[in-house]
Amino acid sequence: MLFNKKDQNTLNKIITARRDVRGNNFINKKISKKNLLKILDSAQNAPSVGYSQPWRFVMVKEEEKDLVYKHFSSSFEKSKKKFKNKKLYNSLKLEGIKESHTNIAVYYKKSKSDILGQTYMKRTGEYSVVCAILNMWLTARSLNIGMGWVSILKPKKINKIFDINKQDYKFIAYLCFGYTKEFYSEPELKKLGWKKKKKLKSLILKN
Amino acid sequence: MLFNKKDQNTLNKIITARRDVRGNNFINKKISKKNLLKILDSAQNAPSVGYSQPWRFVMVKEEEKDLVYKHFSSSFEKSKKKFKNKKLYNSLKLEGIKESHTNIAVYYKKSKSDILGQTYMKRTGEYSVVCAILNMWLTARSLNIGMGWVSILKPKKINKIFDINKQDYKFIAYLCFGYTKEFYSEPELKKLGWKKKKKLKSLILKN
Numbered sequence: 001m002l003f004n005k006k007d008q009n010t011l012n013k014i015i016t017a018r019r020d021v022r023g024n025n026f027i028n029k030k031i032s033k034k035n036l037l038k039i040l041d042s043a044q045n046a047p048s049v050g051y052s053q054p055w056r057f058v059m060v061k062e063e064e065k066d067l068v069y070k071h072f073s074s075s076f077e078k079s080k081k082k083f084k085n086k087k088l089y090n091s092l093k094l095e096g097i098k099e100s101h102t103n104i105a106v107y108y109k110k111s112k113s114d115i116l117g118q119t120y121m122k123r124t125g126e127y128s129v130v131c132a133i134l135n136m137w138l139t140a141r142s143l144n145i146g147m148g149w150v151s152i153l154k155p156k157k158i159n160k161i162f163d164i165n166k167q168d169y170k171f172i173a174y175l176c177f178g179y180t181k182e183f184y185s186e187p188e189l190k191k192l193g194w195k196k197k198k199k200l201k202s203l204i205l206k207n
Numbered sequence: 208m209l210f211n212k213k214d215q216n217t218l219n220k221i222i223t224a225r226r227d228v229r230g231n232n233f234i235n236k237k238i239s240k241k242n243l244l245k246i247l248d249s250a251q252n253a254p255s256v257g258y259s260q261p262w263r264f265v266m267v268k269e270e271e272k273d274l275v276y277k278h279f280s281s282s283f284e285k286s287k288k289k290f291k292n293k294k295l296y297n298s299l300k301l302e303g304i305k306e307s308h309t310n311i312a313v314y315y316k317k318s319k320s321d322i323l324g325q326t327y328m329k330r331t332g333e334y335s336v337v338c339a340i341l342n343m344w345l346t347a348r349s350l351n352i353g354m355g356w357v358s359i360l361k362p363k364k365i366n367k368i369f370d371i372n373k374q375d376y377k378f379i380a381y382l383c384f385g386y387t388k389e390f391y392s393e394p395e396l397k398k399l400g401w402k403k404k405k406k407l408k409s410l411i412l413k414n
Binding site: 003057 | 208209210214215217218219220221222223224225227244245247248249250251252253254256257258259260262263264265266282286289290296299301314321323324325326327328330331333334337338340341342344345346348349350351356358359360361362369371376379380390394396397401402404405407410411412413414
């Protein structure tokens with residue numbers, strides 16, 4: 001299949017309009033099963049090392065959301081002492097666990113046998129799961145559904161909430177999906193002055 | 208910005224048509240600077256933990272390609288003893304280092320100060336770099352340019368070739384970009400019977 005300029009332009013718009021959405025922007029609106037399946041389906045079309053498809057999903061129940069939120073809150077409190085710009089950091093809303101409609105915890109399934117392409121770089125297995133997450137994120141955005149990735153969490157606690165065995169699975173990400181009031185035109189942390197966008201030149205180590 | 212069904216369909220087509228391209232499919236055709244910039248630009252619009260943008264790129268020189276290829280070849284030889292389906296594994300073409308027009312080595316820039324969102328899950332920094340790689344991969348595909356991710360490589364050797372300091376940077380991926388004879392309709396490893404596509408049901412740990 002060959003794509004044209006219009007297709008390229010559409011992809012570019014979706015990539016550019018993707019945002020990390022938090023609770024200040026999610027609205028109380030159901031995501032249909034059909035759309036949720038589209039999002040999960042896009043994960044299955046992600047690249048994976050040796051076609052291992054090591055992504056696994058926990059569909060989070062309402063009562064589990066409360067436990068995750070409680071754990072997030074205490075982790076966030078503890079993290080506050082780490083940052084110099086305290087006033088801004090403390091004021092940030094960094095998750096949308098309870099405000100979003102659907103929460104999915106994403107895991108990496110460890111393999112007991114050797115995986116093609118993973119013999120020298122073990123971590124490519126986890127990287128495959130991250131590729132699945134980005135496919136989900138972009139697909140959600142194309143459906144006008146926001147996604148937020150919550151990471152101020154301790155994997156050990158998350159595993160305990162979902163009763164997941166760390167010998168077999170590694171916790172990669174906690175994702176919140178929901179419709180939004182709006183999508184900001186720029187990353188929120190850029191808008192708020194937390195960090196600037198880097199210039200391409202500064203990203204090229206060697207040319 | 209709101210997207211419509213047509214946009215969603217376009218994204219889905221690009222995600223589904225993305226392939227890991229190897230040397231048996233690259234053709235000898237130059238990638239324009241303009242298109243290369245589009246690919247790098249899409250990396251800059253990837254999500255990153257705490258808006259840290261920790262992706263860094265080494266644009267590989269022709270003479271360096273030879274060194275990487277030499278290292279790949281010896282690693283691939285050594286990896287052959289790991290797999291049971293020897294006949295198939297040994298026959299696979301798992302890279303396109305010399306056949307592709309542009310090679311980019313991708314690194315993660317380690318941070319000396321704390322990064323928002325990275326306090327409990329350090330690896331989210333590397334995951335951000337992987338998000339950038341998938342944006343590049345999809346953008347390349349939308350430009351009808353193939354990409355292959357080579358991972359049968361030892362980071363230590365790759366760092367040595369590019370004279371990169373592992374205290375400051377971590378090697379994440381080696382990417383090969385080029386125009387192609389064709390894009391397979393399915394992942395090559397699926398086509399060849401190496402692994403089957405998993406059913407969605409088997410990917411849901413808890414529902």
